[in-house]
Each structure stands twice: as structure tokens, then as C-alpha cells.
Amino acid sequence: MSTNTATLFTANDVPSQQGRRVLITGANSGIGYEAALELARRGAEVILPARSMSKANDAISRIVREVPGARLTPGILDLASLASVRAFAAFVGEKFPGESLDLLINNAGVMAVPARELTVDGYERQFATNYLGPFLLTALLYPHLRRKRGTRIVTVSSGVSNQGKIEFDNLQSERLYKPMFGAYSQSKLADLIFQLELQRRLSAAGSPIASTGGHPGYAITNLQTSGPAGVMPLGFRIVSTILKPLASQDAAHGALPTLFAAASPLATPGGYYGPSGFQELKGYPVPAKIAPAAKDLDLAKRLWSETERLTGVNFAV
Template identity: 85%
Template structure:
């Protein structure tokens, strides 16, 4: 892990984003919303997909209350549906043809779905939404990313990736389903593996595009308020309740690592960033701990190949 920086990066440190086009998923709430808000403040044009136009337009309205005249395009995207992802990518190709994107932030996700659910494609919902969907989206949008310095692909993972493992005989939780420290942690480890392997492949192809990653620490968002309640063991929930006032941060602060990974001139290729505090729960963005499994080259190649099979596309950066 890289040496931790003492620079206290905040939203005020985001440089001008004028003349830059940003696509961020899951920006209608939580850290995605806060990241989109700050990028809009700095002049970015934002493509703003959500699962419904109502959700997208509501969030856009809230941003424009603070940033009048913000240039934001709403769209429909359900990362749990491969067909929806393909339709969205086709719309981007039509409305923003050519090499038109400066920044892709894969932020959207679900957490600790209480009971095992399958998507329309037959995949476990957390693995599909958090990992398969962003992989396919990145693959389809890659031709639209500007092949130049400053272009980035940011993948948002989670601190629980350190508890995850990739079970190729249980990728869809068909053998056993554990909402938080099974399916969710596996999906977030897969995100981190993807982010790291993508940088290796970008390096191999000579691309100037960076693959960076981030996690928000213990940020209080709708994932915490509506996702894991009643799923984690009672002892863990008690400890969480006790620590929450001391170890958590709001969504605005939780967005700092994502913003840092997206725009800071100090990031490194393949850099992964999280909060600076105890157990990376809260604080300013610094290089974060990368789960050992995310450095396993053989595992990364196998997962990449299996993912291509599952989503039905070959992704060669």
C-alpha cells in the first residue's frame, strides 16, 4: 500500500471540470448524488442515469437548486438488467457519438438484500447490480472514452471487500446465500479485482486512461438506512449502533474518496482510495488497503474470463 498522504482533500479541492463530460451511475442518492453535485458545481456536464426518469429528474432538480443552469442529461439504466445496460449504451452511442466521455464513475449498487433474489437474466441481484452490470457498462462505453491523459474509470468498492472471496462454484449464491458477508462482500471484492485488472490491461495496451477505485468508509446513506437492517448479526448491529456516532460520516464526506479518485492529480494508475481514519471508516481520502485477493493475477484473469461469458461480451481495453 502506498504511503498515506497528509493532504486533507475535500470537495473544495476539485479542479474545474468545464468542458468535461461525466457519466456517473447511482447519482440520485447517497455518495453518488454528492459526487455529482460537486462535479456540477465545478462545471462538468453530467449524464445522469437512474432506474426511472422520475428518480433522475428529482435528483437533478435538487442539484439545480444549488447549481442553477447545471448541464445534466437524465436517462434510464437498471444495472440488474443486461438488456437495460445495452439499451442505455446504445443511447449514449447515438446522443454522444465518438470519443465523448472524460470520466465514468461506476457508483451504483445495492447492499445486503435480505433474501436471495434473481435478476431477469437469472443472476443473483447483488452480484449482478454491483459487479456484472458495471463490467458490461464499462465494456460497452469504453469506445466512447477519450484516449487521453485525464480520462478515468472509477469503480466504487467497499471496505468489506477485505472479507470477500470469489467462489466460482457459488457466484450466484446458488449453493449458499449470506446477504452481507457473502454475496455483498463477494460483489465488492469483484469490483476491486476488476478495477485492478482493468489498469493492468490498460497498461498492456498503452492506453493513457486510468482505472482508479474508491470506497466511502462508513458513510450514512440509503444503503445503511434501507439495506442491511435486520440482516447482520444482532451483536454486529449493537456494536455498529454504538460506534455510529464516532466512526461514521455523512454522504457528502463519504463522497470525498470517489471525487479524489476521479479528479485528483495525485492519483496513481490503479490507485484505490478510502478514508484516513481508524479501520478506514471515516476521514479524508488516502490510499486504501487492497484486499490480497485483488492482487491475485490468476484469480483476476479467471474472473474476467468468466464475467465475459456471463455478460456475453468480450472486453479488450
């Protein structure tokens, strides 16, 4: 794939999605919403879970105003709760039995929670929401993915994965909690490791399913504007204020790497995409920088095994 070709990719280049069923987490706002809107516009049937049915239905109402006749299914999913993930996966299996999904986009997440919080399962909120929940959801929905060429699992990471480090003695930030360049960057590095390791396992099994991923760069969404607790750390707010006019892009442009990974015929199995501009902050989708740690095969195997233990699932492809 040439970089020049990739830079030309816009939402208008998303191919027809007629006959395809898509599930996007976090599609009630931000880049998830923009991705859902464009896929629905191209004819996809979209499953949109949110943490409440009212949020899911609100997103559906907004999409229908843009795409009358869109086929949309709401659901309830809180990725911070393993029980909620299991309940939602069971709902999908009952409503759409068998191999019924063509595309799974793990998009939902939280960022830079100011103070360390534990989920109902006792895990640090960012690690649970951004990584453990999506891993479990993918494992549970894997039997429902259609075993054919074109089926994809997309995992949304972040450019700050390059600053991340997997600390097995501090996975839940029990030793030290740093909101952004600690817990958040670790969770997003874990997402990238998962995306790449999943592709290795799919390839080894001879599966036609592809694992791809991307990051939105510096996209202005509710993650930046309000934060999960209504306030972002002071240092991050200062940097954001300086960078925002120069290096940010809106959610629609931030969704392009996800759409490229999800639908472009140029996206390759294991491909990871981000914006083309300075420091991958804004621009059109091109192959993104992959953190060296994400290429560590031993680290990937250890993280996979530990994640299976934490989530209580055996994820065999």
C-alpha cells in the same frame, strides 16, 4: 503521493471540470449524488441515470437548485438487467456519439439484500447489480471514452472487500447465501479485482485512460438506512447502531474518496482510496488497504473471462 497531502483533500480541492463530460451511476442519492453535485459545481456536464426517469429528474432538480445552469442529462439504467445496461449504453452512444466521455464512475449498488433474489437474467441480485452490470456498462462505454490523459474509469468498492472471497462454484450464491459477508463482500471484492485488472490491461495496451477506485468507509446513505428491501439483517443493524455515533460520516464526506479517484491530480493509475481514520471507516482520502485476493493475477484473469461469459461481452482494451 504523500498520505499527509491526501488527508487535506476536500470537495474544495476538486479541480475545474469545465469541458468534461461525466457519467455517474447511482447519482440520484448517497455518495453518487454528492459526487455529481461537486463535479457539476466545478463545471462538468453530468449524465445521471437512475432506475426511473422520475428519480433521475428529481436528482437533477436538486442539483440545479444548488448549481443553477448546471448541464445535466437524465437516463434510465437498471444495473441488475443486462438488457437495461445495453439499452442505456446505446442511448449514450446515440446522444453523445464518438469519443465523448471523460469520466465514468461506477458507483451504484445494493447492499445486504436480506434473502437471495435472482435478476431477470437469473443472476444473484447483489453480484449482478454491483459487479456484472458495471463490468458490462464499462465494456460498452469504453469506445466512447476519450483516449487522452485525464480520462478515468472509477469503480467504487467497499471496505468489506477485505472479507470477500471469489467462489466460482457459488458466484450466484446457489450453494450458500450470506447477505453481507458473502454475496455483498464477494461483489465488492470483484469490483476491486476488476478495477486493478482493468488498469493492467490499459497499461499493457499503452492506453492513457486510467482505472482508479475507492470506497466510502462507513458513510450513512440509503444503503444503510433502508436497505434494498426496506430492512437490513438484524446483526448488521446492531453493529450499525453501535458504530454509527463513533465511526460514521455523512454522504458528502463518504464521496471524497470517489472524488479523489475521479479528479485529483494526485490519484495514480490503479490507485485505490479510502478514509484515513480507524479501520478506514471515516476521514479524508488516503491509499486504502487492498485485499490480498485482489492482487492475485490468475484469479483476476479467470474472473474477467467468466464475467465476459456471463455478460456476453468481449471486453478488449
